[in-house]
Amino acid sequence: MPTTMDVQRLTTLLPPAEGWGEVVHLSRVGSTNTAAATRGVLWSPVVTEHQTAGRGRLGRPWQDTPGASLAMSVLVPPVDPPGWLPLATGLAVRSALVSEGVDAHLKWPNDVLLPGDEDRKVCGILCQSQPDGRVVVGIGINVGHDRGDLPVGTATSLRLVGAHVDRTTVAATVLRHLRRQHTALTEGGDRAEEVRAAYAAACATLGRRVVLHRPDGTREEVETTGLDREGRLRVTGAHGSDTVAAGDVQHIRLPGASSS
Structure with a gap:
C-alpha cells in the first residue's frame, strides 16, 4: 500500500x-x-x-x-x-x-x-x-x-x-x-x-458515437462533433443538433474494441 x-x-x-x-x-x-x-x-x-x-x-x-x-x-x-x-x-x-x-x-x-x-x-x-x-x-x-x-x-x-x-x-x-x-x-x-x-x-469522446445519459434520466445515442466555447459537448442525434452541459456519456463499443 x-x-x-x-x-x-x-x-x-x-x-x-x-x-x-x-x-x-x-x-x-x-x-x-x-x-x-x-x-x-x-x-x-x-x-x-x-x-x-x-x-x-x-x-x-x-x-x-x-x-x-x-x-x-x-x-x-x-x-x-x-x-x-x-x-x-x-x-x-x-x-x-x-x-x-x-x-x-x-x-x-x-x-x-x-x-x-x-x-x-x-x-x-x-x-x-x-x-x-x-x-x-x-x-x-x-x-x-x-x-x-x-x-x-x-x-x-x-x-x-x-x-x-x-x-x-x-x-x-x-x-x-x-x-x-x-x-x-x-x-x-x-x-x-x-x-x-x-x-x-x-479526449476520446470527441468524434465518436456515444450513449448520452442526461441528468433527467433520458438516454439517446448521438454522435459527438466537438466542444463549444463554454466547454459543452456538441452532439447530433435523431432529434437534430444540440449542446450538452451536464450528463454522462458511454462510449459505444466498436468491433474488437473495449467500451468505456
Missing part, C-alpha cells in the same frame, strides 16, 4: 513563494471539498489519507480505501467561462499520469480512463462553486487499490495497470498542472486556446 503523504516534501514542491497556501494534511475527513471550502484559502491544498464522505459528479458517492487513494481539494478563483475548469482539471490529472508513464485519456467532461485496464475510470473530480464565486476543485485518484477494493466494475487503479507511483509526487504534479491550466484560462486568448486544444487532443 502507498506510504503516508509527505507533507514537508509537498510543501517544498508547492512553495509559498509561488503563491501556494499552506498544505493541510488530515488523517481522516468526511470531505476534502468541505474542508477546503471551510478554510477559504486560495491555492491551499487539503489532502487526506481517508475520505469518508466524498462525492462525485451528480452527487454520486466516491468510496475510499484508507491509504490507497490520493484525495485532495483546493480552492481556486473562478475562470470565464466556468465550464472549462472541470475539463481543465481532468486534463491536469491526465497530464500528471502521463508524466508518470501511465497511458491515460479523457472521457467528457472529466473522467480519466486507463486503456491498460479496458478504459476503466481511475479518477473522480468534483468542482463546486462557492457563494463568492470561487470554486473548490476536488480530485480523487485510485492509486493502490486491488480489484476487490473498488466499488464498481468500471473503476480501476494505478496499481492495476502496473503503475507504482508516489502519491506526494503525483499530488504536486497534478496541482501544478492545474494551476498552469487555470492561469492560461484566466489570461484567455491564445493561452486559453492552447488548453482547449490540449483537452480536445486528449
Whole structure:
C-alpha cells in the first residue's frame, strides 16, 4: 500500500513563494471539498489519507480505501467561462499520469480512463462553486487499490495497470498542472486556446458515437462533433443538433474494441 503523504516534501514542491497556501494534511475527513471550502484559502491544498464522505459528479458517492487513494481539494478563483475548469482539471490529472508513464485519456467532461485496464475510470473530480464565486476543485485518484477494493466494475487503479507511483509526487504534479491550466484560462486568448486544444487532443469522446445519459434520466445515442466555447459537448442525434452541459456519456463499443 502507498506510504503516508509527505507533507514537508509537498510543501517544498508547492512553495509559498509561488503563491501556494499552506498544505493541510488530515488523517481522516468526511470531505476534502468541505474542508477546503471551510478554510477559504486560495491555492491551499487539503489532502487526506481517508475520505469518508466524498462525492462525485451528480452527487454520486466516491468510496475510499484508507491509504490507497490520493484525495485532495483546493480552492481556486473562478475562470470565464466556468465550464472549462472541470475539463481543465481532468486534463491536469491526465497530464500528471502521463508524466508518470501511465497511458491515460479523457472521457467528457472529466473522467480519466486507463486503456491498460479496458478504459476503466481511475479518477473522480468534483468542482463546486462557492457563494463568492470561487470554486473548490476536488480530485480523487485510485492509486493502490486491488480489484476487490473498488466499488464498481468500471473503476480501476494505478496499481492495476502496473503503475507504482508516489502519491506526494503525483499530488504536486497534478496541482501544478492545474494551476498552469487555470492561469492560461484566466489570461484567455491564445493561452486559453492552447488548453482547449490540449483537452480536445486528449479526449476520446470527441468524434465518436456515444450513449448520452442526461441528468433527467433520458438516454439517446448521438454522435459527438466537438466542444463549444463554454466547454459543452456538441452532439447530433435523431432529434437534430444540440449542446450538452451536464450528463454522462458511454462510449459505444466498436468491433474488437473495449467500451468505456
